Amino acid sequence: MSELIFEKKTNDNTQKRHAVSFETDGAFDLSKILKKDYMREDTPLLPSLSELEVMRHFTGLSEKNFCIEKGFYPLGSCTMKYNPKVNEWAAFLEGFTGIHPHQDDEDMQGALELMYKLQESLKILTGMEAMTLQPAAGAHGEFTGMSIVKKYFEKIGEQRTKVIVPDSSHGTNPATAHMCGFEIVQIKSDERGQVDVEDVKKNLSPDVAAIMMTNPNTLGIFEENILEISKLAHENGSLLYYDGANLNAVMGITTPHDMGFDIVHLNLHKTFAAPHGGGGPGAGPVGVVERLKGFLPVPVIEFDGEKYFRNYDLPDSIGKVKAFFGNFGVMIKAYTYILMMGMAGLKLASCDAVLNANYLKEKLKGAYKLPYDIPCMHEFVLSAENFKEFHISAMNVAKRLIDYGVHPPTVYFPLIVHEALMIEPTESESKAVLDNFVDIMHKIAEEVQIAPELLVEAPHDTPVLKVDEVQAARQLNVRYQKA
Ligand SMILES: *Cc1c(COP(=O)(O)O)cnc(C)c1O
Numbered sequence: 001m002s003e004l005i006f007e008k009k010t011n012d013n014t015q016k017r018h019a020v021s022f023e024t025d026g027a028f029d030l031s032k033i034l035k036k037d038y039m040r041e042d043t044p045l046l047p048s049l050s051e052l053e054v055m056r057h058f059t060g061l062s063e064k065n066f067c068i069e070k071g072f073y074p075l076g077s078c079t080m081k082y083n084p085k086v087n088e089w090a091a092f093l094e095g096f097t098g099i100h101p102h103q104d105d106e107d108m109q110g111a112l113e114l115m116y117k118l119q120e121s122l123k124i125l126t127g128m129e130a131m132t133l134q135p136a137a138g139a140h141g142e143f144t145g146m147s148i149v150k151k152y153f154e155k156i157g158e159q160r161t162k163v164i165v166p167d168s169s170h171g172t173n174p175a176t177a178h179m180c181g182f183e184i185v186q187i188k189s190d191e192r193g194q195v196d197v198e199d200v201k202k203n204l205s206p207d208v209a210a211i212m213m214t215n216p217n218t219l220g221i222f223e224e225n226i227l228e229i230s231k232l233a234h235e236n237g238s239l240l241y242y243d244g245a246n247l248n249a250v251m252g253i254t255t256p257h258d259m260g261f262d263i264v265h266l267n268l269h270k271t272f273a274a275p276h277g278g279g280g281p282g283a284g285p286v287g288v289v290e291r292l293k294g295f296l297p298v299p300v301i302e303f304d305g306e307k308y309f310r311n312y313d314l315p316d317s318i319g320k321v322k323a324f325f326g327n328f329g330v331m332i333k334a335y336t337y338i339l340m341m342g343m344a345g346l347k348l349a350s351c352d353a354v355l356n357a358n359y360l361k362e363k364l365k366g367a368y369k370l371p372y373d374i375p376c377m378h379e380f381v382l383s384a385e386n387f388k389e390f391h392i393s394a395m396n397v398a399k400r401l402i403d404y405g406v407h408p409p410t411v412y413f414p415l416i417v418h419e420a421l422m423i424e425p426t427e428s429e430s431k432a433v434l435d436n437f438v439d440i441m442h443k444i445a446e447e448v449q450i451a452p453e454l455l456v457e458a459p460h461d462t463p464v465l466k467v468d469e470v471q472a473a474r475q476l477n478v479r480y481q482k483a
Helices: 050-065 087-089 104-125 136-156 172-178 198-201 226-235 244-249 288-294 326-363 385-390 392-404 429-452 452-456 469-474
Strands: 001-010 013-023 130-133 162-166 181-185 208-214 238-244 263-265 286-288 300-303 309-313 380-383 420-423
Touching: 001 208, 001 288, 013 429, 050 136, 087 226, 087 326, 104 130, 104 286, 104 309, 104 326, 130 288, 130 385, 136 172, 136 208, 136 244, 136 263, 136 286, 136 288, 136 452, 162 172, 172 181, 172 208, 181 198, 198 226, 208 226, 226 238, 244 326, 286 288, 326 420, 385 429, 392 420, 392 429, 392 452
Parallel strands: 162 181, 162 208, 208 238, 238 263
Antiparallel strands: 001 013, 130 286, 263 286, 300 309, 380 420
């Protein structure tokens, strides 16, 4: 029997000792701590392989995968921009990887300084007065923001039970508001793909806590009436929440604060070049205006002019939303990106993202239906509805793109466009790549008429061919099965 002792200094400077005992002789007996249900009955079929065999296996798997380094990745709403490798270098610096969040503030001044300066940069880009980096993703940021909305109205003693979301909103908006106990009111978009102001007016009642909006919205269209909507919301005593997933269109050009928003989440893994896809990790910082500052999760990272420190003393705080600081590695990558770009570079990135999207939109609008034919921001939505008579769907187009080495765009979202193909080229791509994509899309549109079976059977040479989407969704069996 051995014993490991952990010692920890507490706030009143007394030492706390934790002892953990474990058996050192022979195998660890899991049956003493795990329920029988969780124990396997037979020994697992584990391969016994050399390092070379393992390397070949994983290198082979990596080649089967798709990534931004391999080809064009216009996955709308997800901002699959290139993630500069210098970000990885910075995240792996020993000064960052070698620290532990339980160390004292004075032992990790560098890490705290990085988080503080990242917060300050994001405050400039959003116009917000305070920021937390804790949430682990956009959806988690929304949950944090909606928790702040809830606590705010509790504090000022107002009963507000409803949250308004547009019908073009991302599914996480109504989902997170619902998780925080709000009733969801959906409002319509008008024929120009924007929130219908009259419908906002009709639905703004004294029990509306917040309106959640994305601007530019998920159709890639700038909400021109945003100032009127924010005025209406504030006159009604409601808060305005900004889903910042589309910030890549407006960096350095305008801010959510200038549009009248009170709470903002950002997606560092989208706009700020931290890699994503494959499930994370991400980071979804949340910024707020002055009057909501006290509700942020603890600890907040502060600077007293000499030292950076964690402040837990926020009486109205909603509490913690994530262990320690959040996903610190993602913050290093995002801050490196911001430093590399500078504010002028970030603005240029947004301008190029908007330019690239408009270029593609204009080149593709003849061959595909364009439901909203107005200048777009960083992305736009086509429809494959004009292929219906050939029995071809947006999904068929998406799968055929794989044959041409292009990652499919986002399909069937936003829900208000039938057979939606949502295309976001990002600023990273050259004109040659965009022109090649235009050629491929035109070729596919021709195939729809002359060889639709090519689309129906696609993809033709991927490791996994066309999958049965319905069965895949209904029968979630991912276990290895012996042939
Ligand atoms: C990606 C996205 C989200 C959710 O962000 P995650 O980081 O994936 O949780 C919310 N809204 C919009 C518009 C998005 O594109």
